[in-house]
Amino acid sequence: MTQISNQEIEQTLRNSECIISSIExxxxxxxxxxxxxLSYAGLxxxxxxxxxxxxxxxxxxxxxxxxxxxxxxxxxTRYRDNEGTNELTWQYKPDVDVAxxxxxxxxxxxxxxxxxxxxxxxxxxxxxxSVNCCVLLNKRHDRKVTDFAVDFVGxxxxxxxxxxxxxxxxxxxxxxxGIYAIKEEYL
Numbered sequence: 001m002t003q004i005s006n007q008e009i010e011q012t013l014r015n016s017e018c019i020i021s022s023i024e025x026x027x028x029x030x031x032x033x034x035x036x037x038l039s040y041a042g043l044x045x046x047x048x049x050x051x052x053x054x055x056x057x058x059x060x061x062x063x064x065x066x067x068x069x070x071x072x073x074x075x076x077t078r079y080r081d082n083e084g085t086n087e088l089t090w091q092y093k094p095d096v097d098v099a100x101x102x103x104x105x106x107x108x109x110x111x112x113x114x115x116x117x118x119x120x121x122x123x124x125x126x127x128x129x130s131v132n133c134c135v136l137l138n139k140r141h142d143r144k145v146t147d148f149a150v151d152f153v154g155x156x157x158x159x160x161x162x163x164x165x166x167x168x169x170x171x172x173x174x175x176x177x178g179i180y181a182i183k184e185e186y187l
Contacts, residue, residue, distance in 0.1 A: 028154030033064035053108030108166035
């Protein structure tokens with residue numbers, strides 16, 4: 001990952017707009033938590049955070065979950081220098097036995113779904129009782145993978161390069177509490 005200057009980051013922020021406020025994001029987390037609490041009551045799942053993007057959404061959701069759960073993380077990527085590739089690389093593969101377990105994956109965004117689908121297919125080879133995916137954002141477009149959908153979605157977002165709430169701008173700005181996109185006139 002290439003370091004960019006503070007000036008470039010500041011320029012990006014000046015040329016961006018908040019498209020989903022932190023208040024709207026907080027409400028989405030509350031709705032997601034309510035859905036998850038109903039769906040997982042009594043199941044004692046393993047909640048798996050999909051790194052790096054899923055870290056912030058998971059952190060926001062986990063404090064609102066009322067069901068017993070164990071936590072773990074996975075880290076798989078198809079990206080090299082902010083460009084997508086066709087190869088899935090495991091940075092960290094789960095080292096827990098998931099056979100017979102209910103798995104809940106938490107990630108930041110369902111964009112094309114290539115990586116998330118590959119992760120789910122890999123986990124299903126271990127014979128879990130169930131595998132479900134929860135994302136803060138679903139990007140609206142027609143480039144999604146076939147035969148795969150996420151189970152829990154907080155918000156829909158237009159097909160733009162978005163960052164904040166776990167999603168990054170060249171490795172930066174994941175920490176922002178709202179969802180931002182570069183204004184059209186600066187693309």
